[in-house]
Amino acid sequence: MQFTPTQKSIAAWGAIAAVFVLALWLLAPVLAPFVVAAVLAYALTPLVDGVDRLGRGRIPRALLVMLVELLFVVALTAIVLLIVPILAKELPQMRDQLPLLLQKVSALLQPLLTQWGFQVALDMESVKSFVKTYLDTNFQDAMGSVLSSLKIGGSVAFSLVGNLVLIPVALFYLLMEWEKLVGLVRQLIPPKLRPPTDAFVRDADAVLGQYLRGQLLVMLLLAVYYSLGLKLFGLDLALPIGVFTGLAVFVPYLGFGLGLLLASFAGVLQFSAEAGLMHTAIMLVVVFGAGQVLESFVLTPRLVGQRIGLHPLAVIFSLLAFGQLFGFLGVLVALPVSAVLLVAIRRIQTGYLASHLYRG
Known part of the structure; x- marks a missing residue:
């Protein structure tokens, strides 16, 4: 069976696409920070170009990229910091209200458990002591637990920190060389x-x-x-x-x-x-x-x-x-x-x- 040039071209591009998808699937954990950086570069490139036009090309590209990336990091950090006032107010409330809440739940459930033959007694002094230990305004104990868990899952923590460092670096170079990269990819396409x-x-x-x-x-x-x-x-x-x-x-x-x-x-x-x-x-x-x-x-x-x-x-x-x-x-x-x-x-x-x- 003879294949036409068009059919051969379609088959070749289909094979390339299949290999590309397979590589993405196999290398997904490694490619994740680069994919995130590429998506961010695509979204932020128009902003960099817009600021460049406002400056009439007088501002160095590297300075523009650093400025836009810094603004993006500040905005992202501001979103994350929205949790800070929530935790700052909830943790003291939890320290004060959690024993009372558990006492109410215990008073509600104990009659039902007693009817079913279960005898459960909640030691409120132990509960208060536990809450005071782990939800005190001094978070040393809690931070110790976090650090201990990070040691146990060291590879996960290392990967997370590595991605947090790698993504901004990759984003900087992609924003700097975006037009060149697009032109390079275009040159690989047959005329x-x-x-x-x-x-x-x-x-x-x-x-x-x-x-x-x-x-x-x-x-x-x-x-x-x-x-x-x-x-x-x-x-x-x-x-x-x-x-x-x-x-x-x-x-x-x-x-x-x-x-x-x-x-x-x-x-x-x-x-x-x-x-x-x-x-x-x-x-x-x-x-x-x-x-x-x-x-x-x-x-x-x-x-x-x-x-x-x-x-x-x-x-x-x-x-x-x-x-x-x-x-x-x-x-x-x-x-x-x-x-x-x-x-x-x-x-x-x-x-x-x-x-x-x-x-x-």
């Missing part, structure tokens, strides 16, 4: 394929830009929603928890889970002596339940999915599929990669409909 490839890259770039703008809008709207929703229920830490939850939804599931956990602790500690646990439970169900529905079925499909042309079911499927294949890294890149694949599928479909194979 006959460069015009359609350039058109594909322009379409993909437009779709990814729409994705980033849509995702940013979703984050801002959810930050406002969670802050107002928690405030309406009287939560003192509504603003930091709401803003953190809204901005952290950029990481699907993890951001929502962390926000829910922080709100649960804050609600239990604040309302346990006043309105009881029922008020906290209602707050979590109403605010976070409605927020998850709002994010999954309204905001993300309409502001992200529609902007990149993905059906809501396709958005959900892409998150699950990429998460299954590539883990946490796959969840991060699921939607932008799906957007690029959608552009490729549309071009293949257009070419197929215009070909003699379709026309018969």
Whole structure:
């Protein structure tokens, strides 16, 4: 059976793509910091170019890159530091309220356990001593436990610290050499394929830009929603928890889970002596339940999915599929990669409909 040059070309590119995907799958842990740096470089390059245009090319590129990267790190650090006022207020409350809360739970459960033949006595003095030891304002004991756990999982801690150092370094060089890297990749493409490839890259770039703008809008709207929703229920830490939850939804599931956990602790500690646990439970169900529905079925499909042309079911499927294949890294890149694949599928479909194979 003889193959045409077009068929050979398609087979060759298909083999290259298969090898590339296999390499990504095998080297996912090693490539993770470089992929994160590349995604950040793609997102931050327009900002660097914009500042360069404002400076009319008089500012050295290295200084611009360091300035933009510093601003990004400061913004990211500010988001992380939203947790600090939460912990600063919750830990003293936990130290004071946790023994009382456990005493209430014990008083509620002991009659039921007694009916079932279980005799359980809660030693409140031991509980208070335990809480005082581990939740004192002097965090030396807690830090000792953390350091001990880091020694046990030294490889994990080393990997985490290594990634935190490697990502900014890789990001700096990628921002410095982004145009050169794009030009180098373009030179590897055969001259006959460069015009359609350039058109594909322009379409993909437009779709990814729409994705980033849509995702940013979703984050801002959810930050406002969670802050107002928690405030309406009287939560003192509504603003930091709401803003953190809204901005952290950029990481699907993890951001929502962390926000829910922080709100649960804050609600239990604040309302346990006043309105009881029922008020906290209602707050979590109403605010976070409605927020998850709002994010999954309204905001993300309409502001992200529609902007990149993905059906809501396709958005959900892409998150699950990429998460299954590539883990946490796959969840991060699921939607932008799906957007690029959608552009490729549309071009293949257009070419197929215009070909003699379709026309018969």
